[in-house]
Every structure is written in C-alpha cells, then in structure tokens.
C-alpha cells in the first residue's frame with residue numbers, strides 16, 4: 304500500500320514538475336512561475352470583471368472574423384460560449400502576478416497551492432448564472448455596449464476612484480478618509496478620489512469598486528502592507 308502511494312506521489316510530482324516547466328498563465332498566456340504566481344479556483348476567477356475584459360479583448364478580433372457577413376450585431380454567441388467554457392473549468396487556474404490584480408483572494412493560500420501544484424480546496428466548476436453579470440461587465444468594457452443576451456442589472460453606486468458603475472451584487476469596499484490618505488502616500492492608490500468623501504457606518508471615506516479594490520490589495524501584498532493580509536506583516 305505504502306509503495307503504491309509512494310509511486311503515485313512520485314508520478315504526481317513528476318507531472319507537476321512537467322506542468323510547471325511548461326506553465327503559462329491561464330489568463331494572459333505569458334510564462335507562469337509558481338514562485339511568483341497563484342493557483343485560483345474557478346469561483347474566484349469568474350467573478351472578476353477584469354478577467355472577462357482581458358478574455359474578450361483577446362478573442363474580439365477572432366469573433367468579428369467568425370461573425371457571419373449578414374449579421375452586423377455584436378457577437379453575443381461568443382459570450383454564451385465563453386461563459387459556459389470558463390465556468391465549467393474544474394481544475395485550478397494558474398495566474399501570474401500581473402494578472403492577479405484582477406482578483407480578490409487569499410494570496411498566501413493561492414501561492415502555497417501554486418508551489419505545491421495542489422488544487423485549491425474550493426475548486427471546481429460553477430453555475431454560469433452566478434457569474435454572467437461579471438462576464439457582461441467585461442463585455443461592456445471591450446465592446447462598449449451591454450450584451451443584448453444578458454438581462455440588465457441595476458446600477459446601485461459608482462466607484463469614488465474610477466467612476467465605474469457598481470451594479471447590484473457587485474463587490475465594493477469602503478475605505479476611510481484616513482486610510483485613503485495613507486494609501487495615496489504609499490502609492491497603493493495612484494489617483495485622487497473623483498468626489499469628496501461620503502459618510503458611512505464606518506466613518507467618512509470612499510467607496511472602491513472591485514477592479515480598484517483588487518489592484519490595491521495586490522499592491523499592498525507585494526509590499527507586505529496590512530491590506531494585503533499577509534500574516535505577520
């Protein structure tokens with residue numbers, strides 16, 4: 304029994320090493336180095352607008368070529384196809400440091416999984432209906448219009464940093480005025496808020512959309528700052 308487990312372990316390690324050696328980032332196709340990257344579960348990847356925008360911008364030209372000549376509408380079939388394909392990914396996504404700025408996740412766990420070649424504990428395929436909003440947001444960024452085959456989702460707020468519309472059920476975060484000042488000083492945020500602070504249960508401050516939040520947290524983590532949630536930093 305022990306011998307079999309040992310053999311499997313050896314084979315697995317060899318397979319992992321091979322995958323790593325040939326590894327590319329599953330988001331941008333650049334080289335993937337596990338020591339400077341992350342393994343993310345599908346559920347984390349598909350709720351990031353930036354990921355979808357990146358994906359559609361890579362396939363936009365191809366979609367326009369494949370579109371029938373007599374069909375001058377947007378290639379919304381591509382959205383449906385991509386949505387099913389991405390949500391259906393059962394194994395980990397290898398994500399490079401640069402692309403990690405699209406996502407909000409526990410970086411220590413995701414780095415450890417990448418280094419070990421281990422599947423994330425909350426991995427597996429997800430229901431496309433749970434991420435269609437984020438695909439639509441990425442689509443809108445690339446093609447300019449809300450996709451006609453996705454039900455409109457109400458706008459409930461706008462980001463105080465980039466003025467992006469924040470739709471119902473999109474992630475956003477509140478930063479106090481004091482913390483905003485510190486983050487500006489540390490260059491974790493490199494633009495001034497577009498409007499004066501607002502009042503909130505947690506004090507006075509600003510609302511950040513998911514793309515802005517993900518970028519800020521990624522930068523903080525690289526510097527070992529407290530918003531990066533690196534234990535002991």
Ligand SMILES: [Zn+2]
Pocket residue numbers: 328329330331332333398399400401402403
């Ligand atoms: Zn990448």
Ligand SMILES: [Zn+2]
Pocket residue numbers: 462463464465466467511512513514515516
């Ligand atoms: Zn924003």
